[in-house]
Amino acid sequence: MALPGLLKPSFDQLSIALDLLQKCIEEDRRILIVGDFDADGATASVVAIKALRLMGAKYVDFLVPNRFKHGYGLSPEIVNEARRVLDRVNELCDLGLNFSEGLLGGASIDKYGVPYADETRALSAQADAILLGAVGGPKWDQLERSIRPERGLLAIRSELDLFSNLRPAITYPQLADASSLKPELVAGLDILIVRELTGGIYFGEPRGIRTLENGEREGYNTYKYSESEIERIGRNAFEMAMKRDKRLCSVDKANVLEATVLWREVMDRISSEYPEVELSHMYVDNAAMQLVRAPKQFDVMVTGNMFGDILSDAAAMLTGSIGMLPSASLDKNGRGMYEPCHGSAPDIAGQGIANPLATILSVAMMLRYSLDMAAAADKIEAAVSVVLDRGLRTGDIMGEGCRQVSTREMGDAVVDALR
Numbered sequence: 245m246a247l248p249g250l251l252k253p254s255f256d257q258l259s260i261a262l263d264l265l266q267k268c269i270e271e272d273r274r275i276l277i278v279g280d281f282d283a284d285g286a287t288a289s290v291v292a293i294k295a296l297r298l299m300g301a302k303y304v305d306f307l308v309p310n311r312f313k314h315g316y317g318l319s320p321e322i323v324n325e326a327r328r329v330l331d332r333v334n335e336l337c338d339l340g341l342n343f344s345e346g347l348l349g350g351a352s353i354d355k356y357g358v359p360y361a362d363e364t365r366a367l368s369a370q371a372d373a374i375l376l377g378a379v380g381g382p383k384w385d386q387l388e389r390s391i392r393p394e395r396g397l398l399a400i401r402s403e404l405d406l407f408s409n410l411r412p413a414i415t416y417p418q419l420a421d422a423s424s425l426k427p428e429l430v431a432g433l434d435i436l437i438v439r440e441l442t443g444g445i446y447f448g449e450p451r452g453i454r455t456l457e458n459g460e461r462e463g464y465n466t467y468k469y470s471e472s473e474i475e476r477i478g479r480n481a482f483e484m485a486m487k488r489d490k491r492l493c494s495v496d497k498a499n500v501l502e503a504t505v506l507w508r509e510v511m512d513r514i515s516s517e518y519p520e521v522e523l524s525h526m527y528v529d530n531a532a533m534q535l536v537r538a539p540k541q542f543d544v545m546v547t548g549n550m551f552g553d554i555l556s557d558a559a560a561m562l563t564g565s566i567g568m569l570p571s572a573s574l575d576k577n578g579r580g581m582y583e584p585c586h587g588s589a590p591d592i593a594g595q596g597i598a599n600p601l602a603t604i605l606s607v608a609m610m611l612r613y614s615l616d617m618a619a620a621a622d623k624i625e626a627a628v629s630v631v632l633d634r635g636l637r638t639g640d641i642m643g644e645g646c647r648q649v650s651t652r653e654m655g656d657a658v659v660d661a662l663r
């Protein structure tokens with residue numbers, strides 16, 4: 245059902261509209277609010293969504309005009325720059341890559357009404373690798389939980405079985421001063437966090453919010469890991485450690501949570517297959533403390549979905565800015581999705597000031613891990629280093645004596661530095 249735009253509705257018009265809406269709600273119909281996303285439009289829409297909720301509406305969608313169809317986070321800005329870098333390296337190294345573009349998260353909700361539409365599903369099924377911006381934003385916070393942008397991200401991770409999330413935290417020497425820690429604690433830092441991505445409390449059933457007999461509501465989730473889930477992420481982490489400094493720290497909460505007692509047991513068991521790797525265990529609270537106390541003690545860390553989410557944000561900050569950190573999410577064959585570790589930062593979106601380097605470095609990871617094009621990946625990483633050497637910085641990594649540049653200028657500089 246569509247209601248015509250009523251600029252100054254009369255009492256009668258409003259009351260007809262409300263009756264119609266009430267009827268839709270009773271029939272559990274999906275209600276679509278079409279509005280502009282300027283300040284007034286947003287306020288009016290949020291009020292309308294709230295009112296409809298109070299009236300008992302379960303499904304309320306919000307559609308904005310075409311000019312906003314790319315979403316309301318910084319995703320389009322950073323992905324544009326990454327795409328320009330990818331185009332240049334494609335040409336330079338004659339990689340023969342072909343691209344298609346799909347929507348995920350809020351932009352998809354605006355177009356299709358759901359965060360992960362079949363159109364995007366079909367494109368991702370065909371792709372050898374996926375590059376993703378960032379999802380989420382206040383515009384969609386009022387939506388029913390099951391169709392919020394984040395659900396799209398969780399769905400694509402889960403459906404493509406991207407269980408292995410690699411989150412490197414590397415401090416570029418040029419940025420040691422940008423870290424909130426003393427430069428000597430972070431200079432030369434090179435940690436790899438291997439986060440299990442398709443299990444644990446993020447996906448465990450049962451989950452929900454229920455009403456107890458006394459009328460009080462209770463939220464609940466389930467934290468569980470099967471042996472095979474632990475084994476496959478464990479093997480992955482040991483393999484990564486073999487390619488690095490051969491030290492693996494498994495992070496759990498085995499003093500409290502049974503799911504992680506099993507986690508620890510399985511890690512110990514598979515460690516016998518990798519005698520060269522030194523395995524240690526650490527409780528997650530201690531791991532958080534050690535990360536900010538003496539982060540260089542770590543080489544590879546492996547942990548479950550939720551702990552990995554939290555620890556990787558903390559590790560990111562050690563490097564100066566979360567705006568620098570790429571990530572890879574891989575399936576068992578190495579097919580993967582690549583995304584920056586940071587979120588959609590709606591507070592700075594659209595201003596052209598976001599740091600595109602995490603997404604650009606995600607492109608490098610994509611070339612290396614899924615497409616077997618390590619030489620091209622090296623070129624991108626080298627170009628980023630050159631740009632930092634030249635003193636170009638976005639606001640988040642700005643330091644003394646450097647030149648602050650926009651998202652676009654940073655992208656230009658990396659494209660220019662590709663050799």
Ligand code: IPM
Binds near residue numbers: 394
């Ligand atoms: C991340 C993000 C996501 C997560 C959110 C957006 C669902 O924080 O990739 O770290 O929690 O996994």
Ligand code: MG
Binds near residue numbers: 554
């Ligand atoms: Mg996170």
